[in-house]
Amino acid sequence: MLNKLVLLAALALPVYYVQAHDYATGSLTVTQPWSLALPLNSPTAAAYFVITNEGQAPDRLEAVDSPIAGGAQLHEHVSKDGTMKMQHVQSVEIPAGGNLVFAPMAYHVMLLDLKDRSKLVDGQSFPLILHFEKAGDLTVDVTVQKQPPESAHSAHAH
Secondary structure (H helix, E strand, O other): OHHHHHHHHHHHHHHHHHHHOEEEEOOEEEEEEEEEOOOOOOOOEEEEEEEEEOOOOOEEEEEEEOOOEEEEEEEEEEEEOOEEEEEEEOOEEEOOOOEEEEOOOOEEEEEEEEOOHHHHOOOOEEEEEEEEOOOEEEEEEEEEEOOOOHHHHOOOOO
16 A cells, blocks of 8 residues: 555656746746747737746846747836836846746746747647856746736736
8 A cells, every 4th residue: 555655656746846837047946937828820929937036146037038939038018108018128137035027017028930839829838948147048848828827917016
């Protein structure tokens, strides 16, 4: 009986890690990367996630890229003259001991010139490479979903 329980726990362990959607490099952890499923004719897509810095010094996300897009840019939403607008940013700092939320109406990754729209269907995933100043490169798998995760509704601060 004990052998069966140990075997069951061992088989369930990889599923737990796959569903955790956490990726780490250096003192940084990237949690739950996701994107919204869009019509196949959509010219762009966006990716969202949370970066946590458990280190003593800040780090900087300097660039992003993905094989499904001809280009990828860091963007943020800002209020100008009472209107929300999206603007390109060169890099984003992740504070020491803090986190940075990439969410709708906040910081996000814009994927431009989409090459493989088949990866933007609910249930699919695609790689996104994050280039950090100190922690180096980190590849995460972005899960495509019909609706934002519950955590995204309350994570608009940055």
